[in-house]
Amino acid sequence: MSVAEFFDMGGYALYVWGSFGATALLMIAEPIILRSRRRSVLKRVARIIRMKAEDAR
Amino acid sequence: MFEVYRAILMRDLTLALRRRSDVFITLFFFVVVVSLFPLGIGPEMDTLRMIAPGVVWVAALLSSMLALERLFTVDFDDGALEQMLLAPQPMFILVLGKVTAHWLITGIPLVLMSPLMGLQYDLSGNALLVLLVSLLLGTPALSLIGAIGAALTLGLRGGGVLVSLLVLPLSIPVLIFGAGAVEASVSGLGEQGHLYMMGAILVLALLFAPLATLAALRISAE
Amino acid sequence: MFEVYRAILMRDLTLALRRRSDVFITLFFFVVVVSLFPLGIGPEMDTLRMIAPGVVWVAALLSSMLALERLFTVDFDDGALEQMLLAPQPMFILVLGKVTAHWLITGIPLVLMSPLMGLQYDLSGNALLVLLVSLLLGTPALSLIGAIGAALTLGLRGGGVLVSLLVLPLSIPVLIFGAGAVEASVSGLGEQGHLYMMGAILVLALLFAPLATLAALRISAE
Amino acid sequence: MLEVVELECMRGDRRLFTGLSFKLEPGELLHLHGRNGSGKTTLMRTVCGLIRPSAGEILWDGEGIWDQGDDFNRDLVYIGHKNGIKDDLNGIENLRICSVLDGVQINESQAWDALEKMGLRGHEDLPARVLSQGQKRRVTLARLLTHDAKLWVLDEPFTALDKAAVEFLQSVIRDHVANGGMVILTTHQEVNLTRGHPKQLQLGWKGEGDV
Amino acid sequence: MLEVVELECMRGDRRLFTGLSFKLEPGELLHLHGRNGSGKTTLMRTVCGLIRPSAGEILWDGEGIWDQGDDFNRDLVYIGHKNGIKDDLNGIENLRICSVLDGVQINESQAWDALEKMGLRGHEDLPARVLSQGQKRRVTLARLLTHDAKLWVLDEPFTALDKAAVEFLQSVIRDHVANGGMVILTTHQEVNLTRGHPKQLQLGWKGEGDV
C-alpha cells in the first residue's frame, strides 16, 4: 500500500480524515487549553497570596 | 390548601387580564408562526397537509417557550417571589398554582385555536380532533417542564436563551409524540399509542416538575 | 455626535457581552426554528428544499421580533431611558446607536449562520448567497421597524397586541421580498428585483423609523 | 425565641461577617447598624431563611429554621428593600393576596381599614403602578397591621415615607414589641423606638465603604 | 434662571397642583415638601421636561424648556427614584457612560476618583447587581461629582444612604449652591442645608394622604 493510497482511503479521504482530523484537533487542543488555564490560575493565586502577604506587613 | 391554590391562580389570572396583551402574546405568536408558513411556502395543499403536524407543534413548543420567561421573573423582580418563599404555605401548591395559571393563559387559547389553524392546512376532522387532544395533553406538560428552566435561570444574565437552551432538550419528547400523534392520524395509523405516551409524560411532569421547580426557585432566590 | 453614537453602541455591546448568552438569543432561536422543522416534517429532501426560503425567512422574522422586546424595556425599568431622554444629545443618534447595537447582536449572527441553515435544507451555492444577502438587507430593516413597536409597547400596557399587529404588517413586505428573492434564485428566476426592493425598504426605514421611535419613546416615558 | 449562633455569611468571595451570635426574646427589638454594604440585608435575609449561611445556625424556639419548614414562616414577616407588591393590582387586592399567603385571610373591609390606617384613603383602588413611591411603601407596610406574626424583620421600612407615616409606623412597631413581639430592624434614619428597649448590633467593623 | 409659571399637573383624573409658580436664581436651593403622593416627583419630572404639564410654563433663562431642545438638558442633572444604572456594568463603566451622555467625558482615573470619594473604594469594579442598596445609590450620585450642570433636580437623593454618605452628599450640595448652582430637592429626612438659604415649597395642601 503506497502512501498516496493510504491517504486516499479508497476515495473516502475527506470523510475519514475529516473525522479523525477533527477528533485529533479537539483532543489535542483540550489539554493545551487546560494547561494554559492551569497556568493562569496559578498566576492568579500566586498574585493573591503575594497581595495578602503585603497587606499583612 | 386549596384556598391558597385558588388564590394564587386567581391572582395570576387577574394580573394577566389587567395587562390584556400578555394573554394574547403566546396565542398571537402561535397564530403568526402557523399562518406565515403557507405564506412562505406557497399554496400547494399537499405539501401543506404533510407539514401541518410539524408546523403546528413546533409553533406550540416555541410559543410556550416564549411565554416561560415571564413566569417567574416579574415576581422575582418586584420581590413578590421571596414573599411567596417565606409564606407558611406548601410551596409546591404555590408553584402548581402559578403554572396552572400560566397554562390557562398561554396554553388553553392555543389549544382552542388549533383546529382553526389545522383547517388552514386542510386537515381532516379526525386529524383536527387529534391535534386538539394532543395539544391539550402536551401544553400543560410543556408549561410544567418549562417552569423548571424558568426557575433555574431566574435573575441570571441572559435568562431568555438559557431558558430555551435548558428547556428545549427536555420538551422534545412532547414535541415528537405530539407531532407523531397528528401525523399518525393523518396517515391513517393509530394515534392512541402516542396519546397514551403523552398522558404518561403529563402525569410524570405533574408529579416531579413542581418539586424540581421549587428546588430551583430556592436556589435562585438566594 | 459620532462620539455619543459610539459610546451607546459600545455600551449596549458590552452589556450584551457581559450577559454572554444574550448574544446568542436570536441566533439560538433562529437555529432552533430552522432545525426543528425538519424534525416535524421528516427528512424528504425535496420537500425540505421547497420550503427552505419560507422557513428561514419566517424564522428570521420571528427571532428578530422576539429580541425586540428587550430593546428598550430594560433601560425603561431601571431608569436609564429617562436619563437618555434628558441627555443633551440628539436623541435620534441615541436611538440609532441602540438599534445598531441591537442589530449587530441579533441580526449579524443570524446572517452569518444562515448559509449553514440553508445547507441543512440542501440549497445550492447561489441560493445560499442570495439568502445571505437578503438577510443582510432585511434584518436591519426588521430591527428598525421593530424598534417603533418596542418603543410604543413601553407605554401602552394593554395595547401590546395592537402594536405587534401594527409592526407585523410593516415587516411582512420584508419577509415577502426576502423569501421571494431566495425562491427566485432556487427556481432559477432573477432575484435582483427582490433585492433592490429590499434595499429601498432599508433606506426608507433608516430615514423614518428612528424618528417614529423617538416620538414613541417620549410618549412612553411620561 | 430567636437564637443566632456563630453565623457566617459569604457574598461572592467576600466574607461579610463571621462568628455572629445573638438572641432575641419576646418583647425585644434588635436594631442593626452598619454602613452601606456592611451586610445588614444579607443578615436579615439569612435569618429569614432566604439565604443559606455558609456556617452557623439559626434557631427558632430551639429548632433550626431549615428543619422546621412552615412553622417558622408562620411566625415571620419580612419586609425588604423590594416592596413585593404587584404593580397591576390595587392596594386592596395586593393586601388580600398577601394575607392569603400569610395564612391570615382578611375580608375586604378589613383590607380597606388597614389601608386607611396607613393613610391611603382615596388611593385604595388605584393600581400600585400609579402610586407614588411612598404610597407603594405604605401598601407594603399595611401587611403589618393585618398579620399576627411574632417576628418582624424590617429592612429599612421607613424609606420613602413622609414624617407622619414614619411616626405612625414607629408607634406600630412599639405596640408590637410591647405586646411581646420581636422586631429586627435596620434604618439609616434617626428613629425613636426607645419604648422597645432596643438591642443594638453593629455590623462591618472592617471599615468598608467609608466616606 | 429657572422660572415656573402657573403650572398645573394632572395625573389620571386627579389635579395634583395648579397655579404653581416659583423662581430659582443661581445660588438658590428649593426644598420641596409634601406628603407622600402630593406630587413632588411629578413636579420635578415636569420641570425636567419628562412630563408635559397640562397648563403653565417652565422657562429656563427666559425661554420655554420645550422650545430649546438640548440647551436646557445640558444644564440639567436629574436623579430620580430609579437609579438609572445598569446592573451588569460596574461602577466605573456606569459612571463613564453617564458622563458621555452628559457631554462631559471623563477618563478612567477621574471615574475612579469620583467613586472613591463616594465611598466605594474596593467596590468599583463589581457589577452593580451585587452591590447593596446604598452602594447602588452612591454610584448614581457619583454623577454629581463629575458633572458641571447648573441645575440639579434631586428626588429623595438620600434614600438608602448611611449617615456618613448623607453627610457627604449634603456638603456636596452646599458647595454646589455656594458656587452659584441651583438645586431642587426633596427628602423626608431631616437635613441640614442651611448654608444654601433654602427656599421651601409645600405641595398638597389638600390634606391628601394623612396618617
Added chain:
Amino acid sequence: MSSRILNWFKFSSPATFYPLAGRIGVWSMVIAVVLIVVGLYMSFFVAPTDYKQGEGYRIIYVHVPAAWMSMFIYLVMAFWSVLGIIYNTRLSAMMTSALAPTGAMFAFLSLWTGAFWGKPMWGTWWVWDARLTSALILFFLYLGYIALQGAIDDTRRSDRAGALLVLVGVVNIPIIYFSVKWWNTLHQGATIKMSGEASMDPVMLWTMLIMTFGFWAYAIATAMSRVRSIILERERETTWVSELPEVRG
C-alpha cells in the same frame, strides 16, 4: 466497611483530593496516549477493509467510542450530582463541572464524525433519526449545563443549580431514547446500521475497544486536570493552597 466510608470522605476534601487528582491525571494521560496510539495503528494498518463500506468505515473507530463516552460521561455527572445533593460535598460539584466540557466535546465529536460517515453512506450529512436526534439532545443538555454554570457567578448557587439540571436531564434520557425510537418507526429510515451483524470481525471489535479505553483514560485525565484548576480557583483563600509548591515557586 465503615473505614472505607471514612476514606471516601477523606478524599472528598479538596485538599486531599488535589494531589491525588494530579497523580491520577498524569497516569491516565500516559495510558490514554499509549492506548490511542496503539488504537490508531490498529485502525489504519491492522483492521481489515470492510466489504460493504470500504475504507470509509474506519470512522467507526472514533465515532463509536466518542458516542459511548458522551453518554457515559453524562451518567457520571449525574452520579456526582446525586452525591453532591445527598452529602453536600464541595468536591462533587467540582467534578461535575470538570467533566462537562469533555462530555460536550465527545458529544460534538460523535455528531461530527457521524455526519462525516453519513454523507458517503447515506448520501446526507444529517437525518432526523432516533440515534442522531438523541445524540443532539444530549449535546444540548451539555451545552445547557455549561451555559448555566457560566451564567451564575456565585459558586454555591451554580453548584446546586447545576446538580439539579443534570438530574432533571438524566430523567429525560430514557424518555428521549424510547420516544425517539417510537417516532422513528413512522417514517422511512435511511439507517444502515452495522451493528446488525453481531459477528463483527474480532480485530475490528478489539480496535474499537482499545480506542474506547483510550478515550476513557483521556476523559479521566482531562477531568482531573480541570478539577485541579477549579479547586485552585475556589480554594485560593485557604492556607493549604498558599503552601503548595507550584503556587509559591
